[in-house]
Amino acid sequence: MEHPHFNINRRRFMKGAGALALLSSFGSYGMDLIYRGKPWKVGLIGTGWYGKMDLWRLMQVAPVEVAALCDADQKLLDEAAAMVLEREPSAKPRLFRDYRKMLAETEMDIVLIATPDHWHALIAIEAIRKGCHVYLQKPISVDVLEGEAILAAARRHGRTVQIGTQRRSTPHLQEAKRRIVDAGLLGKVGHVEMCCYYHMRANGNPPLQEVPDHLDYQMWTGPAPLRPYDGLPHIRWWRTFMEYGNGIMGDMCVHMLDTVRWLLDLGWPTRISSSGGIYVQKDGKSNISDTQSAVFEFPDFSCHWQHRSWGAPADPDYPWAFKIYGEKGTLAGSVMQYDFTPADGSNPIHGDVIYEREKYPEDVNEANIELHAVPATRRHMIDFLAAIENGNRPFADIEQGHISSASCILANVAMDLGRPLSYNPAKRIIEGDPEATGRLQRPYRSGYEHPAGTL
Numbered sequence: 217m218e219h220p221h222f223n224i225n226r227r228r229f230m231k232g233a234g235a236l237a238l239l240s241s242f243g244s245y246g247m248d249l250i251y252r253g254k255p256w257k258v259g260l261i262g263t264g265w266y267g268k269m270d271l272w273r274l275m276q277v278a279p280v281e282v283a284a285l286c287d288a289d290q291k292l293l294d295e296a297a298a299m300v301l302e303r304e305p306s307a308k309p310r311l312f313r314d315y316r317k318m319l320a321e322t323e324m325d326i327v328l329i330a331t332p333d334h335w336h337a338l339i340a341i342e343a344i345r346k347g348c349h350v351y352l353q354k355p356i357s358v359d360v361l362e363g364e365a366i367l368a369a370a371r372r373h374g375r376t377v378q379i380g381t382q383r384r385s386t387p388h389l390q391e392a393k394r395r396i397v398d399a400g401l402l403g404k405v406g407h408v409e410m411c412c413y414y415h416m417r418a419n420g421n422p423p424l425q426e427v428p429d430h431l432d433y434q435m436w437t438g439p440a441p442l443r444p445y446d447g448l449p450h451i452r453w454w455r456t457f458m459e460y461g462n463g464i465m466g467d468m469c470v471h472m473l474d475t476v477r478w479l480l481d482l483g484w485p486t487r488i489s490s491s492g493g494i495y496v497q498k499d500g501k502s503n504i505s506d507t508q509s510a511v512f513e514f515p516d517f518s519c520h521w522q523h524r525s526w527g528a529p530a531d532p533d534y535p536w537a538f539k540i541y542g543e544k545g546t547l548a549g550s551v552m553q554y555d556f557t558p559a560d561g562s563n564p565i566h567g568d569v570i571y572e573r574e575k576y577p578e579d580v581n582e583a584n585i586e587l588h589a590v591p592a593t594r595r596h597m598i599d600f601l602a603a604i605e606n607g608n609r610p611f612a613d614i615e616q617g618h619i620s621s622a623s624c625i626l627a628n629v630a631m632d633l634g635r636p637l638s639y640n641p642a643k644r645i646i647e648g649d650p651e652a653t654g655r656l657q658r659p660y661r662s663g664y665e666h667p668a669g670t671l
Contacts, residue, residue, distance in 0.1 A: 255279035256601070259324045259348075261315045261339055263287040263296035264450050265584055267330030270351060270380070273593040274328070275303060276576060278601055284322040286312040288436040289450070313432055315339050319346045326604075329353060332454045333461040334440040337362035340377070341667050344369045349604050351597070353380040354474075355466040355621035356614070358440075360656040363618040363625075364644055365667035370614045378600040378610040379617030383475040383551070385595035387570040392547060392554040395565065397479050401556060402542030405480060408519040410472040412464060412536045413529035418456040419500030422446045439664035446501070456502035458628075463504030464523045465490075465624045472538045473512065474612070474620035475549070476519055479540065485512040485519075485623055487638045490631035496526045510627040521627070551588055629655045644671070 258280050260271050264287070274280055282300050287293040293311050300307050312318035319327075319342055327343040328351045329336060337357045343350050350370075356379055357363040370377045383389055396402060427433045427445045434442075436449065441459045454460045455467060476482065492508030510521040522530075529535035537550040545558040556565040569588045573580055579590055596611065603610035622639070629652060630637045638647045646652035660666045 255281040256326055257281050257283045257324045258326045258328065259284040259286065259318060259322060260296070260328045260330070261286040261318070261343075262329060262331035262335075262353075263289075263292045264330065266353060266380075267328065268296055268299065269585065269590070270328050270330055270353075270593065270597075271300075272303070272582065273590060274326075274351075274597045277594050277598050280304075282307050282309045283324050284310045284312060284318050286315050286318045288313060288432045289448075290430040292450070314435060316342065319343060319348075324348050326351065332436075332449070333466065334358050334459070335438050337366055337667055338439065338664070340366050341369045341670070344373050344375045344377070347373070347375070349376040349600075351378050351380065351600055352614070352617070354617060355462060355470045355624060356617045357621055357625070358461060358466075359658040360622045360625055360639070361644065361666070361668040361671070362657075363622050364641075365670055367614050367618050368671055369667075376600065376604045376607075376610060377614035377617075378596065378603065379612040379614060379621075380593075380596070381471060381474040381612045381617055381620060382589065382592040382596040383471055384478050384611040385599060386551065386589075386592040387595070388554055388567045389475065389479075389549055391567050392549055392556070393479050395567075396545075396547050396554075396556045397540075401545055401558070401565075402540060402547060403544030403559075405540055405542045406517050407541040408476055408480075408517065409539045409541075410469065410476065410519060410521045410537070411530065411534070412468040412472070412523040413525075413527070414468070414536055415525055416452065416468075417464065417497060417502055417504060417506055417525035418452040419497045419502040419506075421500055437661070439660040439666075441661060456500075456504055458503050461504075462625050462628050463508075464525065465505070465508060465510065465521075465628055466621070468523065468536060469510070469521050469627070470620050470624045472536070473519065473521070473623060474616065476538050476540065477616070477620060482514050484619055484639065484641060485514055487513040487636050488623060488626045488630050489513075489636040490627040491634075492631055505631070508627075508631060510624075510630070512623055512627070 256278055260267050263285050285293055285296050297309055297311055300309055310322060327348045329339050330353045331339060333355055336352060340350050340352050356366055424444050424446050433445055443459060490508060490510035492505045494505060495507045497506040506525045508523050512519040534548050534550050537548060540547045545556055548555045552569045554567045570591055571587055572591045579585055579587060599611045626637050626639055633652055637652050640647050657666055657668050
């Protein structure tokens with residue numbers, strides 16, 4: 217894959233040996249980087265764990281002026297502001313509780329969106345309309361037509377939208393693509409398996425309580441149903457409810473399905489089926505599945521997904537992973553490693569995750585950091601900026617993010633309805649299934665308008 221060039225500020229980007237090492241790690245792409253004369257004006261909406269992770273990565277690779285921060289939780293907002301000042305003492309970010317006010321009052325080049333999933337579409341579309349380029353976390357939406365509306369807005373307004381499916385920028389997986397897939401070592405592919413066996417499903421019975429003064433719970437809830445308040449909804453608690461997302465399917469399968477689609481150059485699945493439910497962890501409030509299988513059918517083979525939030529993984533070395541079965545060999549991959557096993561018994565090929573602790577020593581002291589993921593996110597940010605500068609599509613363009621997100625959303629719909637679904641993206645319908653077509657759009661809470669009306 218050829219990489220474009222873009223301008224970047226010499227003072228900030230070339231600061232320290234770590235930045236030089238990152239440039240070198242990109243080969244001719246990195247060493248051809250030239251300098252942007254002014255910083256990118258950036259806003260972050262959703263200042264929790266991963267929102268800050270994304271912002272810190274962008275600040276590591278580009279000249280950034282943090283223009284604004286926005287969160288419905290004043291505590292998170294104040295904490296994020298203090299952390300920005302630690303990294304950039306001259307920063308003067310404006311703080312907002314309402315993203316609409318932030319977008320109306322602040323001039324920005326880029327908006328990072330790391331809210332819970334139920335807010336993604338409305339915020340992304342408004343940011344695009346305001347002329348901002350967007351880095352949007354996955355899954356891009358909670359229903360299929362939200363995703364279609366974000367894609368339509370990005371194309372209509374000519375904005376670059378990069379999705380946080382950063383496996384496409386993961387160094388060892390890029391190596392696996394080059395050494396194994398592109399080199400033809402797999403031969404004809406006939407089957408793909410994907411899985412997640414992490415015990416990541418929050419499940420409890422906290423009592424109802426008063427909403428704390430620092431949280432605007434009405435704003436946090438937005439277009440989603442208003443659940444009785446039973447504690448701070450941050451980190452994993454909100455992900456355990458379908459009101460706000462699409463469960464483990466939308467959180468984890470989207471990454472692996474997107475990775476396989478990228479590796480094998482796949483478009484939309486022709487048919488999606490799924491089964492599962494809450495089979496084991498029945499004692500808490502969580503309403504997302506604890507066990508689920510799905511089949512994504514493509515013209516020449518199918519991709520099979522399985523998750524369980526209980527029990528042991530089928531392969532302890534690959535608890536969240538993909539396995540691509542070809543006639544000449546099998547490629548297993550995860551966020552930590554890859555292994556190619558030739559069918560003829562010849563020497564296997566192994567690759568490991570690349571850390572950058574020496575290049576970026578500040579990573580080591582960052583709270584709750586995913587050290588294995590940050591090299592990929594840095595590269596993802598650089599690619600995002602390159603796409604903005606050159607007007608081309610980024611690695612994880614909104615269209616690719618929409619296909620992967622919508623496919624996982626459709627798997628949940630197929631599970632609920634108990635039948636396979638075939639989505640027609642040109643007509644935006646489920647072929648031959650009016651009931652399923654009606655499920656392409658979730659109802660919004662009173663006072664909010666679904667963006668499907670803009671299509």
